[in-house]
Amino acid sequence: MTRIPIVEHIMEANTTLAMELNERLNAANVFAVNIMASPGAGKTTFIKSTISLLKDTKRIGYIDGDIATTIDSEKVAELGIPVVQINTGGGCHLDSNMISPALDKLPLNDLDLIIIENVGNLICPANFNLGTHLNILLASIPEGDDKPYKYPPMYRGVDVLVLNKIDLLPISQSCYNSLPMNFLHN
Ligand SMILES: Nc1nc2c(ncn2[C@@H]2O[C@H](COP(=O)(O)OP(=O)(O)OP(=O)(O)O)[C@@H](O)[C@H]2O)c(=O)[nH]1
Numbered sequence: 707m708t709r710i711p712i713v714e715h716i717m718e719a720n721t722t723l724a725m726e727l728n729e730r731l732n733a734a735n736v737f738a739v740n741i742m743a744s745p746g747a748g749k750t751t752f753i754k755s756t757i758s759l760l761k762d763t764k765r766i767g768y769i770d771g772d773i774a775t776t777i778d779s780e781k782v783a784e785l786g787i788p789v790v791q792i793n794t795g796g797g798c799h800l801d802s803n804m805i806s807p808a809l810d811k812l813p814l815n816d817l818d819l820i821i822i823e824n825v826g827n828l829i830c831p832a833n834f835n836l837g838t839h840l841n842i843l844l845a846s847i848p849e850g851d852d853k854p855y856k857y858p859p860m861y862r863g864v865d866v867l868v869l870n871k872i873d874l875l876p877i878s879q880s881c882y883n884s885l886p887m888n889f890l891h892n
């Protein structure tokens with residue numbers, strides 16, 4: 707039987723690079739956050755609000771992970787901060803290999819905070835350390851209250867959980883009875 711040597715585990719390689727990225731961020735005195743959520747949970751909206759609130763006192767950069775477009779980057783660039791786009795070409799998460807060249811393109815020594823918007827996905831982003839100081843999960847009300855049970859690695863692995871779209875709570879509570887029928891009849 708042929709024995710195939712496994713030289714390096716892919717996750718180990720990512721974690722090693724993530725530690726290097728973390729050291730690089732620390733050396734530049736930059737705090738970095740990785741914002742994860744399902745598609746459409748409100749990541750870009752939340753990030754834009756956060757930047758608007760903080761940009762007079764903190765120098766902020768934004769890295770956007772998107773499988774195909776620059777739609778979110780263009781929205782955030784309107785706020786006048788440095789923005790770097792990562793297009794994953796269909797890939798469903800960011801990894802450290804993608805963040806490293808993105809940091810090269812940001813003026814690290816002139817920033818206090820980097821906000822990374824991960825690809826909308828509740829599964830594999832949880833497995834890829836990006837060297838950030840905080841991993842944040844944005845959970846939105848319309849996704850349903852079963853999501854922590856259905857996606858446990860994501861919910862267990864994060865440092866901060868932000869509950870978003872709380873304005874939709876009354877609608878979500880009634881969505882299994884009156885609302886869908888109303889929509890059907892309209
Ligand atoms: N009702 C409500 N809608 C919201 C809220 N936050 C965001 N939205 C809406 O949700 C939709 C998706 O918001 P985005 O910020 O683009 O979500 P996203 O997670 O960045 O989406 P992707 O990057 O495509 O995964 C938009 O129509 C927003 O206007 C909120 O707090 N309440």
Ligand SMILES: [Mg+2]
Nearest residue numbers: 749750778823
């Ligand atoms: Mg977005």
Ligand SMILES: [Zn+2]
Nearest residue numbers: 798799830831
């Ligand atoms: Zn993935």
